[in-house]
């Protein structure tokens with residue numbers, strides 16, 4: 114998604130040529146090609162799939178919509194297994210027609226129902242807490258503390274958390290909560306980008322690392338102190354950067370990563 118204008122094949126070609134070894138696949142690209150083709154594409158370019166984005170969106174006042182969400186998450190697990198993704202990242206969802214407490218309960222219930230399916234397919238589920246500005250419609254899970262508590266309550270090695278600096282950099286308890294999920298073996302993914310001031314779009318104005326106010330190196334040091342050795346994923350959604358030449362942009366990403374992560 115970081116280089117959204119590129120097809121999966123173009124991502125594989127350019128990432129591989131630049132020495133990048135991992136890729137997260139977003140499900141929208143799977144609408145355009147078969148799972149076998151996608152899996153072959155990443156293998157042919159010696160890339161490992163970090164995760165599949167995204168599942169989730171469990172809460173709804175409407176029971177039939179909650180049921181549809183479970184089915185869609187099962188499909189995401191199938192897709193992850195087929196393309197070799199060990200993790201499905203969950204954007205958990207929210208429904209503003211009900212309380213956040215109700216939405217969180219539906220998220221937990223949804224994941225509970227999915228866990229046997231995740232285990233059967235050997236795919237883990239990562240609860241990604243989102244910044245509170247998305248609490249109305251994208252996620253009722255907004256802090257790492259909430260995500261950790263939910264993962265611990267679910268008590269399965271098939272569920273953990275995804276940590277994105279964009280969503281969590283402001284949290285005074287961040288270091289403690291990183292230690293907590295590290296200790297539980299629940300830290301499944303680490304996403305980096307930067308928070309721009311002013312942010313002009315709540316979704317599509319993420320910054321390159323070093324362009325904003327997040328101390329990524331410090332957060333990374335907390336993450337690695339837990340023993341986390343997974344890839345550090347650059348995840349930038351940006352109308353500005355998507356309008357640029359993607360080859361130049363990829364060079365800037367790599368430079369920014371080397372300097373600021």
Ligand code: ZN
Nearest residue numbers: 241277304348
């Ligand atoms: Zn993320």
